[in-house]
Amino acid sequence: MMISDNPLVLILAGGVGSRLNILVQTRAKPAVPFAGIYRFIDFSLSNVMNSGFTQVGVLTQYKPLSLMRHIGTGEAWDFTGKSRGVKILPPRTGSKDSDWYKGTADAIRQNLDFIQAHPSRELLILSGDHIYKMDFDAMIDYHRRKKADVTIGMMVVPTSEIHQFGAGITDADGRIIEWEEKPKVARTNLASMGIYVFSTEYLMNILAEEREATDFGKHIIPRAIANDNRVYAYPFLGYWRDVGTIQAYWEANMDLIRADTGLTPESWGIRPNLAADGRLADRPPARFLNGCRVSNSMISAGCIIEGEVVNSVLSPGVRIAAGATVRDSIILADCVIEKGSVIDLAILDKRVHVGCNVVVGAGSGKNIPNRKYPKHLYTGITLVGKDSVIPSDTRIGRNCIVAPWRKPADFSGSCLADGETV
Amino acid sequence: MKIKSSTLAIILAGGRVGELNVLTAYRPKSAVPFGGFARVIDFSLSNLMHSGLERVAILSQYRSYSLINHIGIGAAWDMLGRNRGVSILPPFQGASHASWYRGTADAVFQNLDFIEYHTPETVLILSGDHVYNMNYRDIIRYHREKDADLTMACIEVPLSTAHRFGVADIDNEDGELGGRVIQYREKPKRPKFSWASLTVYCFKPKALFEVLAANNQEDDSYEFGRDIIPRMMSDNRKVYGYKFKGYWGYTRTIEEYWQTSMDLLGPDPKIRLEEWGLRTNLDHRGLCDCQPLKVGSNASIQDSLVYNGCTVEGTVEHSIIFPGVQVKKGATVKDSVLFFNNTVETGASINRVVSDVNVRFGAGAQVGAKEEGPEPEITVVGWNNTIPDGAIIGGDCTIYPNLKPAKLIREIKSGEIIR
Numbered sequence: 105m106m107i108s109d110n111p112l113v114l115i116l117a118g119g120v121g122s123r124l125n126i127l128v129q130t131r132a133k134p135a136v137p138f139a140g141i142y143r144f145i146d147f148s149l150s151n152v153m154n155s156g157f158t159q160v161g162v163l164t165q166y167k168p169l170s171l172m173r174h175i176g177t178g179e180a181w182d183f184t185g186k187s188r189g190v191k192i193l194p195p196r197t198g199s200k201d202s203d204w205y206k207g208t209a210d211a212i213r214q215n216l217d218f219i220q221a222h223p224s225r226e227l228l229i230l231s232g233d234h235i236y237k238m239d240f241d242a243m244i245d246y247h248r249r250k251k252a253d254v255t256i257g258m259m260v261v262p263t264s265e266i267h268q269f270g271a272g273i274t275d276a277d278g279r280i281i282e283w284e285e286k287p288k289v290a291r292t293n294l295a296s297m298g299i300y301v302f303s304t305e306y307l308m309n310i311l312a313e314e315r316e317a318t319d320f321g322k323h324i325i326p327r328a329i330a331n332d333n334r335v336y337a338y339p340f341l342g343y344w345r346d347v348g349t350i351q352a353y354w355e356a357n358m359d360l361i362r363a364d365t366g367l368t369p370e371s372w373g374i375r376p377n378l379a380a381d382g383r384l385a386d387r388p389p390a391r392f393l394n395g396c397r398v399s400n401s402m403i404s405a406g407c408i409i410e411g412e413v414v415n416s417v418l419s420p421g422v423r424i425a426a427g428a429t430v431r432d433s434i435i436l437a438d439c440v441i442e443k444g445s446v447i448d449l450a451i452l453d454k455r456v457h458v459g460c461n462v463v464v465g466a467g468s469g470k471n472i473p474n475r476k477y478p479k480h481l482y483t484g485i486t487l488v489g490k491d492s493v494i495p496s497d498t499r500i501g502r503n504c505i506v507a508p509w510r511k512p513a514d515f516s517g518s519c520l521a522d523g524e525t526v
Numbered sequence: 527m528k529i530k531s532s533t534l535a536i537i538l539a540g541g542r543v544g545e546l547n548v549l550t551a552y553r554p555k556s557a558v559p560f561g562g563f564a565r566v567i568d569f570s571l572s573n574l575m576h577s578g579l580e581r582v583a584i585l586s587q588y589r590s591y592s593l594i595n596h597i598g599i600g601a602a603w604d605m606l607g608r609n610r611g612v613s614i615l616p617p618f619q620g621a622s623h624a625s626w627y628r629g630t631a632d633a634v635f636q637n638l639d640f641i642e643y644h645t646p647e648t649v650l651i652l653s654g655d656h657v658y659n660m661n662y663r664d665i666i667r668y669h670r671e672k673d674a675d676l677t678m679a680c681i682e683v684p685l686s687t688a689h690r691f692g693v694a695d696i697d698n699e700d701g702e703l704g705g706r707v708i709q710y711r712e713k714p715k716r717p718k719f720s721w722a723s724l725t726v727y728c729f730k731p732k733a734l735f736e737v738l739a740a741n742n743q744e745d746d747s748y749e750f751g752r753d754i755i756p757r758m759m760s761d762n763r764k765v766y767g768y769k770f771k772g773y774w775g776y777t778r779t780i781e782e783y784w785q786t787s788m789d790l791l792g793p794d795p796k797i798r799l800e801e802w803g804l805r806t807n808l809d810h811r812g813l814c815d816c817q818p819l820k821v822g823s824n825a826s827i828q829d830s831l832v833y834n835g836c837t838v839e840g841t842v843e844h845s846i847i848f849p850g851v852q853v854k855k856g857a858t859v860k861d862s863v864l865f866f867n868n869t870v871e872t873g874a875s876i877n878r879v880v881s882d883v884n885v886r887f888g889a890g891a892q893v894g895a896k897e898e899g900p901e902p903e904i905t906v907v908g909w910n911n912t913i914p915d916g917a918i919i920g921g922d923c924t925i926y927p928n929l930k931p932a933k934l935i936r937e938i939k940s941g942e943i944i945r
Contacts, residue, residue, distance in 0.1 A: 139817065139818070140817070140818035141817070141818060141834070180814075360820075361820070368817075369817045370815065370816060370817035370835065374817075375814070375815050376814065376815075378808060378814050379808070379814070385808060385814070386803065386804075386805050388561065388562070388563065388799035388800055388804060388831070389561070389562035389563055389799075389831040389832055389833035389834075389846075389847070390819055390831070390832050390833070391800075391830075391831055392827040392828060392829065392830050392831075392832065392842075393793060393828075393829060394793070394828050394829045395828070396827070396828065397826075398821045398825065398827055399821060399822070399823050399824070399825060400821065400822065400823045401820075401821050402817075402818045402819065402820055402821070403818055403819045403821060403832075404818040404819070404834060405563070405818070405819075405833055405834045406800075408800075413821075417818075418818070
């Protein structure tokens with residue numbers, strides 16, 4: 105078979121992403137809605153499309169249904185055609201290697217047949233849950249110019265944050281000479297973005313030799329540096345965010361409406377797939393009624409606004425009744441906020457119905473973390489799960505969680521204290 | 527068992543209307559943008575889809591590129607499948623004849639082979655330039671119950687405006703539902719009855735074929751309203767009127783287009799986009815790639831429709847805004863319809879304007895009627911124009927498309943036509 109000049113693209117979309125809490129209770133992390141009409145994975149898929157690459161495998165494992173529906177035939181990203189395609193690669197059972205994916209490298213190893221069926225010079229391995237714009241074609245050029253075995257997309261982060269990343273120390277040529285996975289003490293500010301280019305043959309060999317290696321950052325990269333010393337850092341400048349936590353998810357949404365953050369999906373060429381989400385596609389324009397007040401917000405088609413919306417991001421079909429206020433919040437598709445209610449610093453998943461005179465995000469207890477998930481919610485953000493119905497006159501505090509599908513009977517009183525969960 | 531629809535729908539989408547001049551310079555009237563994201567023909571197509579009629583032909587002749595592009599493969603209206611489809615039928619050359627469509631009836635007559643091929647039980651003929659919500663199954667059912675040769679949908683209009691329509695005198699055979707058409711007059715000078723035809727016709731194919739053939743032999747005018755229906759009446763065929771009670775919007779003149787657009791607005795709009803389930807082709811003009819609307823910190827949007835892909839930093843009031851429009855700080859847009867990719871620069875003020883695609887209103891420009899008189903006095907701007915900074919353009923003006931900058935002087939008085 106002819107070896108394609110384009111790299112084969114593999115998108116890792118299997119992680120649980122549990123720190124996103126109720127947002128990933130029913131969906132894979134790359135399928136979490138973002139910026140009104142997008143899902144996380146739209147960013148990686150669109151970047152691949154805009155780089156001119158044509159063959160993509162999406163490695164899924166955890167709750168893949170909404171992700172599979174979203175990707176569909178791949179037509180939204182121009183992946184249909186004779187030489188084009190996007191394939192979902194779930195874990196499989198077979199005569200051997202029959203297991204769930206044990207890590208990033210293991211997931212690749214279990215799909216050697218897919219890699220062999222699409223011969224390529226390089227593999228481009230991406231994560232499905234990052235918000236960024238990147239020209240991978242330029243990265244492949246760099247990889248070839250440096251005659252590298254591995255090239256890693258890396259960017260400068262504050263040294264206080266380096267402990268969350270793979271960190272690399274480079275020489276003057278951009279070669280990575282030392283690697284630390286999630287270092288406790290910062291020795292560099294150059295962080296891995298989880299974007300790898302491997303020479304295909306090189307990765308095949310190292311996966312075959314290192315049978316125990318399951319993770320790129322922990323096993324493969326340190327081994328490649330130690331053994332062969334042709335691992336390069338590809339410097340990235342620009343907007344990039346890992347939206348793996350509630351706080352990061354909220355911040356990334358707010359970056360859409362803050363001035364000059366550089367996060368502009370449409371001008372980046374990011375494409376959503378409205379058709380796959382059926383009901384999201386067929387929406388009339390957003391309707392603004394007399395007396396509404398909207399400022400510094402992002403509003404999707406199909407919304408009907410009679411009340412007040414400030415510093416917020418609204419997905420399609422959200423209705424804000426007269427006298428209701430939404431502030432510093434993210435409201436996903438088809439939520440209804442009735443008269444007199446206030447939503448302050450909250451994330452509402454799809455189809456939440458908020459009755460009259462409700463407060464979501466009440467009081468000043470922003471520093472009282474959630475009791476069940478203190479590491480998920482500690483900055484004041486309150487979460488409401490999809491399809492929940494919040495009865496009228498309820499008062500919900502800060503850092504609270506209302507699980508999906510809660511009915512009015514599930515609320516034991518009209519008050520939910522800061523940090524509590526329904 | 528319903529394997530195949532027994533009704534073939536034909537949409538008359540070929541025409542260009544003189545009064546909509548600037549808006550139809552490069553597109554047929556059925557492809558004129560409407561409602562902040564859609565095209566006028568989407569109402570007919572969506573009605574067909576919701577009525578379960580998915581075998582559709584579109585007769586198109588005038589500047590059909592935009593329309594063909596818009597229809598695409600028909601998937602937007604679910605008209606793609608084994609027994610579902612949209613066929614665009616342009617004029618063609620044959621062995622024995624070659625002619626443009628000489629009128630609506632001629633367009634259908636030239637495509638009789640297409641109709642016969644599909645062997646429909648009923649032929650539903652629609653106009654592609656009306657704004658309404660109708661379940662065609664109701665009129666088809668009535669048509670078949672009555673075993674009529676022709677059933678036409680009619681709406682009651684005031685006698686004072688009836689001269690602008692084809693009007694029917696319908697007897698009381700079925701009360702509120704409809705009745706036999708006793709008399710029909712096309713645009714009569716002194717109308718005596720007030721049921722105006724909506725250009726929604728159900729034909730029995732045999733009757734349609736016979737009348738079209740006779741008309742083509744004996745007449746040199748080929749319009750349904752002017753020729754075919756009067757001919758059916760004088761032949762004493764079974765013609766029924768189906769009484770339609772809902773909203774009906776026309777888009778034949780700039781004033782009508784504007785008024786119909788304004789019917790989208792208000793607390794209780796006459797055109798209920800959300801309920802009607804209007805569908806459009808989101809691939810056309812990349813609608814599906816637009817990010818949500820961005821509203822700036824000092825923006826104000828009142829009683830308006832704004833689609834994805836816009837940025838509003840100024841004031842928008844009682845207006846319809848299509849994707850890609852930018853309203854900059856301190857700019858004001860009032861009682862207006864702005865098509866795709868307009869830019870309203872800082873401090874510009876726009877009032878009662880319908881503006882086609884790719885128009886830039888320069889900083890501080892004042893465009894449109896100053897005072898709100900009894901007449902709407904709409905100013906219409908054709909596509910690809912740049913209105914200079916500080917320009918003053920009055921009401922009731924017409925600016926032709928694609929004008930050279932020298933034509934667009936800084937002051938244009940009310941009622942002027944710039945071409």
